[in-house]
Amino acid sequence: MSLDLRVPMGLMFLIVGAILSLYGAVTHGSAIYDRSAGMDINLIWGLAMLVFGTTMFIFGRRADKHPPAPPVEGTSRPMGHGH
Amino acid sequence: MNLTYIDWLIMLLYFVFVLGIGFALKRFMKTSKDFFLAGRALPAWICGLAFISANLGAQEVIGMGASGAKYGIVTSQFYWIGAIPAMAFVGVFMMPFYYGSKARSVPEFLRLRFDEKTRAWNACTFAVMTVFSSGISMYAMARLIQTLHIFDGLFRDLGLPLDWIFHFAIILSAVIVLCYIFLGGLTSAIYNEVLQFFLIVAGFVPLVWVGLKNIGGWHGLRAALPRSYLHSWHGMSNPHTNPLGVDWFGLVAGLGFVLSFGYWCTDFLVIQTAMAANSEESARRVPLIAAIPKMFFPFLVILPGLIAIATPVVTRNVMHQVAPVGLSASSAGNAEYLNAGKGLIPPKVDPVTGKIMLDSHGQPVLDYDLAIPNMLLHYFPTGILGLGLTALLASFMSGMAGNVTAFNTVWTYDLYQSYLHKGDRDEHYLKVGRWTTVVGILISMGTAYVVLGFNNIMDTLQLVFSIVNAPLFATFLLGMFWKRTTGNAAFTGLVSGTLAAVLHHGLTLPANDHVGIHGGWIHVVHYYPSAMALNFWQAIFAFSVNFALTVLISLFTKPRPEGELVGLVYSLTPKPVEHHMAWYARPSVIAIILLTMLVGLNFIFR
Incomplete structure (x- = not known):
């Protein structure tokens, strides 16, 4: 399969993370953070997702460029002939 | 619920990516193997994370949070004893036969090992159960969307009647799941399960973090809860001294052995993800990789239930049941209503009278299913709230998708190709598989509406699932590890085990329940302390009947020649080669590490 999941998934988390942290930065100090124990959870968690998404995306792109060797087949054994 | 554009944007992005992945995968779907087996x-x-996500539907997430709020940390046993040993066993011992036999599905393995009738029985019961499960998932999702008023604002803005929200939710989920499976088959389903895994982690880690911080950390949690909530073995010596109503033997044998091994080692819904791995070596690692996050998931999905109970009673930001006609949401906010709740868990309200429902002791009945949704609404500001809701939506959809792909494969390979239309070209079966997706989703939608119309249909279906699944593991265990087991014995044992479960259900009843759907419909000869105890003992009973009969009949019937069973039975199959792997990467070593960690967790929360 030549679509590495890490590319679209990384991209999604990257975008969501960017949106959340931007929104968190704009609304920093707003009353909406009373409910999240006073933390600007949008900014904090948005940045965490941004880092995660970027890492996934980079690793996925790198793997796409250098396809790995096919994995070693653990065992190959004869099957019964009676089916 | 006050959702803003930012929450909508995040949900929309998820849908765009889900469909995008489907379209991107379309060009790789050339043969039926690509479509049904993800090309192996x-x-x-990837398969490992999909392996646990396939089981982590939103009903599961909501249900685990609810049980956490109701029973405490003991709920984790469904993730610990009820999963880890079975996952280690399937990875170390059983996967070489599933993957190595080149069977394309679990029923097909039963044909290779036993005979046509055993396969036909398993394929038929499994196919029926999966489409119904997917329908139940669809129904639950539509109900949750209605309860949380997610689309209310949108519908009001568009001037549409709010009654249409249920239909809209059903159609929306059906269309999206249909598109991505029709395009990308099992690969699409697996990719979306992995996406869901990360979304659940991304949505629930901050929930637990903020929740714990608010109530004063772990110490605050301990101070706010009854002592037994944080101990999983408290009072387990007697079924009457613990909230589950089972003793340690029923828990270990019923949940930890029969039900758990029956599910994780034989259910094609989860096994299909391992069979999609790129080698036998990878396939064996799939359940072992899955076991690691599985072990720690209680801290993400069960802990919020405990935090919901420990959070001081509040009025704002929490949702209550669907407001019945004539009772506005605000009138439910009166003092009586608030005092009846516990933490973030509101009491149940009778939809007809608008009064709080009371149990036989005069205590209010609590609506534990709202534990997780109310946690999200109470602790999350707009923005991250969209992420939390997206995680819930994702788990509903991927729960449905896993069922639909399993149904596709079993229907096309085990029923259509085997009995209805043999020997056509591969393209034909690929096409049939694609259109089976459409049929499967239509049946699911039908099921969702039937469940909507008849309340106890859902209980009935879940009862049927538990009866059919109860005896299964004995057949696989004997088939793989005893070469003498014969096809006739396996079939008779399996059918008798199922009948034994039916009989057991008709003869026993949980205390405090009425005769009927909960048991005792033949004649009550025994009362169990709880419904859970009945379920566990029913599984133990069905398993034992199947096991004993299969052994007995095998001894009187003619076994297959040993040459035919190579690759299908443990003692006749060369052991998988492991010497090229580093010692820490060997399945048996990983399994021992997993079991040690399991013992450690149980010791900490003893």
């Missing part, structure tokens, strides 16, 4: 080309970590 996926890496172990």
Whole structure:
């Protein structure tokens, strides 16, 4: 399969993370953070997702460029002939 | 619920990516193997995360949070004893036969090992159960969307009647799941399960973090809860001294052995993800990789239930049941209503009278299913709230999708190709598989509406699932590890085990329940302390009947020649080669580490 999941998934988390942290930065100090124990959870968690998404995306792109060797087949054994 | 554009944007992005992945995969779907088995080309970590996500539907997430709020940390045993040993066993011992036999599905393995009738029985019961499960998932999702008023604002803005929200939710989920499976088959389903895994982690880690911080950390949690909530073995010596109503033997044998091994080692819904791995070596690692996050998931899905109970009673930001006609949401906010609740868990309200429902002791009945949704609404500001809701939506959809792909494969390979239309070209079966997706989703939608119309249909279906699944593991265990087991014995044992479960259900009843759907419809000869105890003992009973009969009949019937059973039975199959792997990467070593960690967790929360 030549679509590495890490590319679209990384991209999604990257975008969501960017949106959340931007929104968190704009609304920093707003009353909406009373409910999240006073933390600007949008900014904090948005940045965490941004880092995660970027890492996934980079690793996925790198793997796409250098396809790995096919994995070693653990065992190959004869099957019964009676089916 | 006050959702803003930012929450909508995040949900929309998820839908765009889900469909995008489907379209991107379309060009790789050339043969039926690509469509049904993901080309057997996926890496172990992807299949491993899909392996647990397939089981982590939103009903599961909501249900685990609810049980956490109701029973406490003992709920984790469904993730610990009820999963880890079975996952280690399937990875170390059983996967070489599933993957190595080149069977394309679990029923097909039963044909290779036993005979046509055993396969036909398993394929038929499994196919029926999966489409119904997917329908139940669809129904639950539509109900949750209605309860949380997610689309209310949108519908009001568009001037549409609010009654249409249920239909809209059903159609929306059906269309999206249909599109991505029709385009990308099992690969699409697996990729979306992995996406869901990360979304659940991304949505629930901050929930637990903020929740714990608010109530004063772990110490605050301990101070706010009854002592037994944080101990999983408290009072387990007697079924009457613990909230589950089972003793340690029923828990270990019923949940930890029969039900758990029956599910994780034989259910094609989860096994299909391991069979999609790119080598036998990867396939064996799939359940072992899955076991690691599985072990720690209680801290993400059960802990919020405990935090919901420990959070001081509040009025704002929490949702209550669907407001019945004539009772506005605000009138439910009166003092009586608030005092009846516990933490973030509101009491149940009778939809007809608008009064709080009371149990036989005069205590209010609590609506534990709202534990997780109310946690999200109470602790999350707009923005991250969209992420939390997206995680819930994702788990509903991927729960449905896993069922639909399993149904596709079993229907096309085990029923259509085997009995209805043999020997056509591969393209034909690929086409049939694609259109089976459409049929499967239509049946699911039908089921969702039937469940909507008849309340106890859902209980009935879940009862049927538990009866059919109860005896299964004995058949696989004997088939793989005893070469003498014969096809006739396996079939008779399996059918008798199922009948034994039916009989057991008709003869026993949980205390405090009425005769009927909960048991005792033949004649009550025994009362169990709880419904859970009945379920566990029913599984133990069905398993034992199947096991004993299969052994007995095998001894009187003619076994297959040993040459035919190579690759299907443990003692006749060369052991998988492991010497090229580093010692820490060997399945048996990983399994021992997993079991040690399991013992450690149980010791900490003893």
